[in-house]
Amino acid sequence: MDLIDTIRPLAKKTDSKILMVVLDGVGGLPLTVNGDTELATAQTPNLDALARESQLGLVELVGAGITPGSGPGHLSLFGYDPLKYVVGRGALSAVGIGVKLRAGDVAVRGNFASLGKNRIIADRRAGRPSNEKNAEVVAKLRAAIPEIDGTPVEIYTESEHRFVVVFRGQGLDEAGQGLGANISDVDPQVTGVPPRVAEGHDPASERTARLVNAFVARAEAALADEPQVNGVLFRGYSDVPHFPSFEDIYQLRAACIASYPMYKGLASLVGMDVLEVEGEEDALEGKVAALEKSWDNYDFFYWHVKKTDSTGEDGDFFAKVKKIELFDALLPQLRALQPDVLCIVGDHSTPSKLASHSWHPVPLLIQSRYGRKDLAGRYTEEEAGKGSLGLRRGTDVMPLLMANALKLQKYGA
Amino acid sequence: MDLIDTIRPLAKKTDSKILMVVLDGVGGLPLTVNGDTELATAQTPNLDALARESQLGLVELVGAGITPGSGPGHLSLFGYDPLKYVVGRGALSAVGIGVKLRAGDVAVRGNFASLGKNRIIADRRAGRPSNEKNAEVVAKLRAAIPEIDGTPVEIYTESEHRFVVVFRGQGLDEAGQGLGANISDVDPQVTGVPPRVAEGHDPASERTARLVNAFVARAEAALADEPQVNGVLFRGYSDVPHFPSFEDIYQLRAACIASYPMYKGLASLVGMDVLEVEGEEDALEGKVAALEKSWDNYDFFYWHVKKTDSTGEDGDFFAKVKKIELFDALLPQLRALQPDVLCIVGDHSTPSKLASHSWHPVPLLIQSRYGRKDLAGRYTEEEAGKGSLGLRRGTDVMPLLMANALKLQKYGA
Numbered sequence: 001m002d003l004i005d006t007i008r009p010l011a012k013k014t015d016s017k018i019l020m021v022v023l024d025g026v027g028g029l030p031l032t033v034n035g036d037t038e039l040a041t042a043q044t045p046n047l048d049a050l051a052r053e054s055q056l057g058l059v060e061l062v063g064a065g066i067t068p069g070s071g072p073g074h075l076s077l078f079g080y081d082p083l084k085y086v087v088g089r090g091a092l093s094a095v096g097i098g099v100k101l102r103a104g105d106v107a108v109r110g111n112f113a114s115l116g117k118n119r120i121i122a123d124r125r126a127g128r129p130s131n132e133k134n135a136e137v138v139a140k141l142r143a144a145i146p147e148i149d150g151t152p153v154e155i156y157t158e159s160e161h162r163f164v165v166v167f168r169g170q171g172l173d174e175a176g177q178g179l180g181a182n183i184s185d186v187d188p189q190v191t192g193v194p195p196r197v198a199e200g201h202d203p204a205s206e207r208t209a210r211l212v213n214a215f216v217a218r219a220e221a222a223l224a225d226e227p228q229v230n231g232v233l234f235r236g237y238s239d240v241p242h243f244p245s246f247e248d249i250y251q252l253r254a255a256c257i258a259s260y261p262m263y264k265g266l267a268s269l270v271g272m273d274v275l276e277v278e279g280e281e282d283a284l285e286g287k288v289a290a291l292e293k294s295w296d297n298y299d300f301f302y303w304h305v306k307k308t309d310s311t312g313e314d315g316d317f318f319a320k321v322k323k324i325e326l327f328d329a330l331l332p333q334l335r336a337l338q339p340d341v342l343c344i345v346g347d348h349s350t351p352s353k354l355a356s357h358s359w360h361p362v363p364l365l366i367q368s369r370y371g372r373k374d375l376a377g378r379y380t381e382e383e384a385g386k387g388s389l390g391l392r393r394g395t396d397v398m399p400l401l402m403a404n405a406l407k408l409q410k411y412g413a
Numbered sequence: 414m415d416l417i418d419t420i421r422p423l424a425k426k427t428d429s430k431i432l433m434v435v436l437d438g439v440g441g442l443p444l445t446v447n448g449d450t451e452l453a454t455a456q457t458p459n460l461d462a463l464a465r466e467s468q469l470g471l472v473e474l475v476g477a478g479i480t481p482g483s484g485p486g487h488l489s490l491f492g493y494d495p496l497k498y499v500v501g502r503g504a505l506s507a508v509g510i511g512v513k514l515r516a517g518d519v520a521v522r523g524n525f526a527s528l529g530k531n532r533i534i535a536d537r538r539a540g541r542p543s544n545e546k547n548a549e550v551v552a553k554l555r556a557a558i559p560e561i562d563g564t565p566v567e568i569y570t571e572s573e574h575r576f577v578v579v580f581r582g583q584g585l586d587e588a589g590q591g592l593g594a595n596i597s598d599v600d601p602q603v604t605g606v607p608p609r610v611a612e613g614h615d616p617a618s619e620r621t622a623r624l625v626n627a628f629v630a631r632a633e634a635a636l637a638d639e640p641q642v643n644g645v646l647f648r649g650y651s652d653v654p655h656f657p658s659f660e661d662i663y664q665l666r667a668a669c670i671a672s673y674p675m676y677k678g679l680a681s682l683v684g685m686d687v688l689e690v691e692g693e694e695d696a697l698e699g700k701v702a703a704l705e706k707s708w709d710n711y712d713f714f715y716w717h718v719k720k721t722d723s724t725g726e727d728g729d730f731f732a733k734v735k736k737i738e739l740f741d742a743l744l745p746q747l748r749a750l751q752p753d754v755l756c757i758v759g760d761h762s763t764p765s766k767l768a769s770h771s772w773h774p775v776p777l778l779i780q781s782r783y784g785r786k787d788l789a790g791r792y793t794e795e796e797a798g799k800g801s802l803g804l805r806r807g808t809d810v811m812p813l814l815m816a817n818a819l820k821l822q823k824y825g826a
Contacts, residue, residue: 029783030785030786034466035786036786037786058803062419062824063416063812064805064809064812064813064816065809065813065815065816065821066812066821066824067816067821067824068823068825069824069826070826071826072824086825087825092825092826351783354783358816359812359813360783360785381786382786382788385801390803391804
C-alpha cells in the first residue's frame with residue numbers, strides 16, 4: 001500500500017511552515033568498538049539545545065540492511081517509497097549533472113570503450129580516461145552529432161569513462177508520442193565481442209533504438225583517430241519519471257535550497273521550486289540567505305548540506321566532525337525564522353570508517369509545539385535511539401512533519 | 414513487496430563469513446510480575462561479554478501477537494516472508510520426520526479415526542492412541558499398502574493419532590507430471606458423518622485423489638479388526654515447496670549444522686548443505702566440531718541449538734536456564750573461529766511459564782566490525798529492548814547480516 005494514497009486526501013493547506021534540513025550522509029560509526037560517532041564527537045551546543053526540546057528517533061530510508069543511494073534516500077524523506085518510485089539510471093545521471101528532462105525525452109548512460117579489430121571490445125572503460133580527456137572526446141562528439149534525423153542530441157561529460165546522452169524527443173511527432181526507453185543494451189557487459197545492436201520493444205522505443213544505433217556508428221567514425229577512446233557503449237535508458245508532485249500530495253508550496261545538481265534535480269522531479277543560492281560549493285551562508293529571502297513565499301523548505309557526506313566519503317572522521325560543527329554554528333539563524341516544524345535528518349549514513357554510504361539508520365529530529373517529553377538529549381545516533389519517535393522507515397518522516405504542522409485531517413470519522 | 418526481490422540484485426560474493434546461531438525458543442517470560450526471564454536468570458559471562466561489543470534488538474518472526482511454528486520462524490530468519498512462503502502441512506510433517514520430498518511427490522497429513530456403523534466417524538482422533546500403538550498400526554498399513562497401482566506409498570508415524578503418507582509420484586508418467594496436491598479433504602472435521610471422498614481439482618491432482626481414496630478403502634480393510642483405530646482421515650496435501658535458494662538470493666554457500674530432522678529439512682528446503690553432526694540428541698560438541706571442520710568451505714552457517722526450546726516446552730524454567738548456560742560455556746569456541754558477522758537469535762519464544770511456543774519477540778544480537786555503541790549490556794529480552802537495532806520483523810535479520818558482512822551493494826545511485 002502506497003502511503004501517498006493515504007496522505008493525499010488528508011492534506012490541507014494552512015499557514016504553518018515546515019523546514020526540513022537534510023544533513024547528507026550525517027549518520028556515522030565509531031572508529032573503535034563502543035567509541036563515539038562523528039555526531040557524538042562533534043561539539044554541537046545549538047543542536048544539543050534543540051534536541052532537548054524536540055522529538056528524536058532513527059530512520060531507515062529504504063529498509064533493513066539496505067544502503068541507500070542519494071536518489072532513494074531523498075525520495076524516501078520526501079515520502080515516496082523508494083522501492084516503488086524508481087528513478088532510472090539514465091535519468092538520475094542527467095539529474096546529477098543538472099540536465100532537465102521533459103516528457104518525450106530519453107536519457108542514456110554511456111561508457112567510452114576501447115574497440116579493437118572488427119569492433120571487438122578490448123576495454124569496456126577505455127582505460128578510465130581523465131575527466132579532461134572525457135570532456136575533449138565529448139566536444140568532438142558534440143561537433144559530429146548535433147542531431148540525428150531531426151532529433152536534437154545533447155552529450156554531457158559525467159566522469160572518467162562515463163557520459164550521458166539526451167535525445168530530445170519532445171514534440172517530435174504530431175501525436176506527441178516522443179521517444180520510449182524500453183530498449184535493449186548496446187553494452188554486452190563483457191569484452192571480446194562487438195557492441196550489440198539496440199532493439200526497441202515498442203514503437204516509441206524503436207524510434208529511440210534507431211537513434212542509439214546511428215549514434216554508435218557516427219561516434220565510432222568521429223573517434224576513429226583516437227587510440228583508446230574509440231567506441232561507445234550504452235545501457236540504462238530512462239524517460240522522465242512521472243511522480244505525483246509535492247503540491248498534489250501534500251498541498252505544499254515547496255522550495256529546494258541546495259547547491260549540487262543531483263539534489264536540485266531530485267527536488268525538481270517531485271515538483272519543488274529550486275531556489276537560487278549564492279556562493280561556491282556547499283555555500284551554507286548563501287543557503288541561509290536564500291531561505292530568509294524566500295521565507296514568506298513557501299510552506300515547505302528542503303534545505304540541504306552536502307559536506308557532511310563528502311567528508312565521510314573521503315574517510316575523514318575529523319573533517320566530518322568539523323562540518324557538523326559548522327552546521328551547528330548557523331543553526332540559530334535557521335531557528336530565528338521560527339518554523340512551525342523543524343526537522344533535522346539525513347538521507348543515509350556515510351560513516352568515515354567505511355568511506356561510503358551505509359545501511360545504518362539516521363537520526364531524526366522533529367521540533368514542533370506538539371511534542372512529548374523525550375529522553376534523547378543530543379542529536380546523535382545513540383541518543384536518537386532513546387527518542388520517542390522510535391526506529392522508522394524514511395517514508396514516515398513527511399506524514400510526521402505534516403501532522404506536527406497540523407496539516408493533516410483526521411482519517412475516518 | 415517481497416524483500417527477496419530487493420536483496421537479490423544487491424547481493425555480492427565476498428570472502429566474509431556469517432555465523433547465525435539459532436537458540437530454539439530462547440525467548441521467555443518471568444514466572445512472576447517483573448521477575449527475570451530464563452535468559453535473565455542464567456549466568457552467561459560469555460554472552461554478556463559478547464553483548465557489550467554487539468548490536469542488539471528484538472525480532473518478531475511472523476507478526477505482532479503471532480506465535481510462530483518452527484517452520485515459519487526459521488523461514489523468517491532465513492529471509493523468506495513466512496506469510497508468503499508457506500510450507501504445506503503435509504510437507505512440513507514429512508520434513509519434520511526427515512523424509513525428503515522430490516518434485517512429483519505428494520505428502521499428506523493423516524489422522525487415525527474411530528469409525529462406527531456405516532463408516533460414521535465416532536472420534537476424529539481414535540482416542541489419541543500412544544505413539545507405540547500408532548507405530549503398530551502404521552506397520553500393519555505398510556504391509557497392506559506398499560504401493561497403489563504402481564505408485565510407491567510410504568507411511569510414517571508422526572505422534573499419537575497423526576501419521577504421514579508420501580505418494581512417490583516422481584517420474585510416474587512419461588510427461589514427468591507426477592502428482593498434484595490440489596485435492597479436497599477426506600476429513601469432514603466433524604463427527605457423525607462418514608469420511609468424504611477426495612476430489613482432485615486438476616489432472617495431476619485427480620491422479621492423487623484416486624490414490625488417496627484407494628488408500629482410505631484399503632486402510633479400513635486392513636484395520637477392520639482394530640476396536641478403536643479403524644479409519645483414516647486426510648487433510649493437508651503438499652507437493653514439494655519451490656523456494657528460491659539461499660545461493661540464488663544471497664550468493665552464499667550455506668551450511669546447516671543441526672541434529673533434528675525438522676531443522677535439517679527446513680535448511681535443505683532453502684538449498685543449504687546439511688552437514689553431518691556426531692553425537693546423540695542436541696550434540697553441542699559435535700556441532701562445534703562440524704563447524705570447525707567445515708569452516709573454510711562455506712560463507713554462511715546456520716547453527717542450531719534445540720534444548721532451549723524443549724525445556725521451555727516441558728515448562729521447566731530452571732532446566733531451560735541450564736541449557737542457556739551450557740550454550741554460554743561453548744560460545745568461546747564459536748568466537749575463536751572469528752566470523753566476520755556473528756548473530757545470536759531465536760526462531761520464536763518458548764516461555765517455560767506457557768510450556769509452549771509464544772508470540773513474544775526474541776532477542777537478536779549482531780556482532781561485526783561495523784556496529785554502533787549500544788546500550789544493551791546482556792543478551793536478554795529486557796536489555797535487547799534497549800539495543801540499537803530496535804524491534805523488527807524476522808525477515809530483517811538476513812539483510813542486516815548481509816550488510817554487516819559487506820555483501821550488499823548500494824540501492825540506487
